[in-house]
Amino acid sequence: MADNLKPTLVWLRDDLRLADNPALTAGAKIAAPLVVLYILDEMSEGIRPLGGASKWWLHGSLDALGKALAEQGQTLVLRHGPAQEVLLELAAEIDAGHVFWNRRYGGGERAVDAAIKTALKEKGAAVESFQANLLFEPWTVRTKADQPFRVFTPFWNACRAQTPRAPLPAPKTLPAPLANLRSDDLESWKLLPTRPDWAGDLRANWTPGEAGAQSRFQAFRAERLKDYAAHRDEPAADASSRLSPHLRFGEISPFQLWHGVSPEALGDTAKIRQANIDKFLSEIGWREFSWHLLFHQPDLATRNFQPRFDAFPWPAVNETALVAWQQGRTGIPIVDAGMRELWQTGFMHNRVRMITASFLIKNLMVDWRIGEAWFWDTLVDADAANNPASWQWVAGSGADAAPYFRVFNPVLQGEKFDAKGDYVRTHVHELADVPAKHIHAPWKAGGVAGYPEPIVDLGATRERALRAFAQMREDD
Numbered sequence: 098m099a100d101n102l103k104p105t106l107v108w109l110r111d112d113l114r115l116a117d118n119p120a121l122t123a124g125a126k127i128a129a130p131l132v133v134l135y136i137l138d139e140m141s142e143g144i145r146p147l148g149g150a151s152k153w154w155l156h157g158s159l160d161a162l163g164k165a166l167a168e169q170g171q172t173l174v175l176r177h178g179p180a181q182e183v184l185l186e187l188a189a190e191i192d193a194g195h196v197f198w199n200r201r202y203g204g205g206e207r208a209v210d211a212a213i214k215t216a217l218k219e220k221g222a223a224v225e226s227f228q229a230n231l232l233f234e235p236w237t238v239r240t241k242a243d244q245p246f247r248v249f250t251p252f253w254n255a256c257r258a259q260t261p262r263a264p265l266p267a268p269k270t271l272p273a274p275l276a277n278l279r280s281d282d283l284e285s286w287k288l289l290p291t292r293p294d295w296a297g298d299l300r301a302n303w304t305p306g307e308a309g310a311q312s313r314f315q316a317f318r319a320e321r322l323k324d325y326a327a328h329r330d331e332p333a334a335d336a337s338s339r340l341s342p343h344l345r346f347g348e349i350s351p352f353q354l355w356h357g358v359s360p361e362a363l364g365d366t367a368k369i370r371q372a373n374i375d376k377f378l379s380e381i382g383w384r385e386f387s388w389h390l391l392f393h394q395p396d397l398a399t400r401n402f403q404p405r406f407d408a409f410p411w412p413a414v415n416e417t418a419l420v421a422w423q424q425g426r427t428g429i430p431i432v433d434a435g436m437r438e439l440w441q442t443g444f445m446h447n448r449v450r451m452i453t454a455s456f457l458i459k460n461l462m463v464d465w466r467i468g469e470a471w472f473w474d475t476l477v478d479a480d481a482a483n484n485p486a487s488w489q490w491v492a493g494s495g496a497d498a499a500p501y502f503r504v505f506n507p508v509l510q511g512e513k514f515d516a517k518g519d520y521v522r523t524h525v526h527e528l529a530d531v532p533a534k535h536i537h538a539p540w541k542a543g544g545v546a547g548y549p550e551p552i553v554d555l556g557a558t559r560e561r562a563l564r565a566f567a568q569m570r571e572d573d
């Protein structure tokens with residue numbers, strides 16, 4: 098077979114979309130049969146296995162992608178196993194001429210990709226990787242002293258001085274697939290829960306896949322962007338985009354978002370103040386920042402970004418208190434509302450993530466890694482960078498972190514950001530009839546039958562956390 102007719106292999110990973118997918122676009126341009134591959138890799142060293150909620154999402158996303166490819170006469174080939182073994186085997190099986198993928202930034206992922214690239218090149222295949230999932234490559238954004246940024250604002254200022262490339266359209270046509278290639282049956286991967294099927298509320302709340310991502314983004318631009326800056330911190334307001342799981346699986350790209358909120362794309366900008374756009378972009382910036390941190394510290398989920406926190410005197414875990422937190426039965430309404438929202442829908446509002454994380458770390462004195470692992474298992478947007486970076490931010494051990502001595506008071510936070518108590522009432526049904534003035538501290542009004550008393554005293558545990566922090570600093 099002449100070289101230019103050897104099949105092209107496009108390996109999709111956290112980029113489960115057709116539009117703005119440079120690897121797929123490159124594959125579409127070559128006049129050769131095209132094989133589009135996804136590998137479920139739970140075995141390679143350094144690759145973190147997915148949590149339960151993410152598995153549920155992945156199933157839906159692959160199902161949607163398979164259907165979208167089928168509409169173009171293409172097929173999604175599914176294979177399971179260590180990526181290096183699986184990919185090299187398939188590349189040999191089809192005698193691939195070109196192999197394309199979009200870059201990943203986790204430590205384990207980069208090691209796998211580098212080893213595959215070397216092996217493929219030795220076999221004579223043309224291998225190319227592309228920038229698709231981050232607006233700014235982590236090695237390109239550096240301080241004047243040529244160091245990675247440790248503080249968000251100067252990082253983001255440096256980023257905003259540049260303009261990311263325009264997003265690519267989906268290929269109009271795709272080359273034909275190779276016939277008779279073996280592919281796993283998606284169902285056989287058993288990504289969906291069965292006994293029990295806990296995913297009912299996930300199905301009701303989410304539409305995994307590129308089309309779902311696009312319609313959520315369009316609705317956000319049309320209805321909520323204009324109030325984003327003012328209301329994004331109110332959990333009852335539904336003012337944020339809820340694009341995080343779509344971004345996590347690459348069903349929409351940050352390039353599409355960046356350019357999608359530009360004045361040209363928005364058209365009538367009179368209704369949408371620039372402050373809203375800037376705020377939204379800066380949240381995308383926090384995602385970039387987290388990924389840059391992970392790039393420079395691949396073990397961000399297990400190691401304190403600030404080494405002095407290694408000396409933090411975590412007490413033995415109180416299992417009863419930990420389970421109460423996980424199940425949303427701490428007796429602190431805003432904490433319980435958040436933890437129940439998470440369990441039921443696979444999502445939690447950002448403000449409440451901060452409150453629940455602070456409560457676990459500082460009031461219950463549980464190591465942030467334990468909370469991070471729970472979120473990893475239960476969030477549909479569980480993200481290898483955003484999750485540990487955010488937990489470390491709350492703990493005070495992270496980059497540009499909230500200082501450890503900032504202990505969120507969940508009652509005051511509730512009164513400020515859920516003033517009418519609507520968010521609490523939505524998720525904590527026992528409190529449905531409690532008036533707003535008591536909803537965030539019902540124990541002060543005699544308590545509510547069926548709803549627990551607070552499992553800890555907020556003031557005393559705050560003092561205990563501050564003492565532990567002071568001890569760590571003395572030992573420093």
Ligand code: FAD
Nearest residue numbers: 337338339340341380381383384447450479480483484487
């Ligand atoms: P929007 O406000 O619409 O923001 C748009 C996008 O910007 C988000 O989809 C997300 O990709 C990004 N973003 C927003 N806020 C942040 C942030 N603080 N840090 C990094 N990126 C951000 N986000 C995840 O995507 N995955 C996680 O696993 C995750 N774990 C978190 C754990 C804790 C303890 C905390 C405090 C925050 C965590 N976040 C995580 C960040 C944030 O809570 C979510 O990204 C946000 O709530 C998603 O809602 P949205 O899509 O409506 O956000």
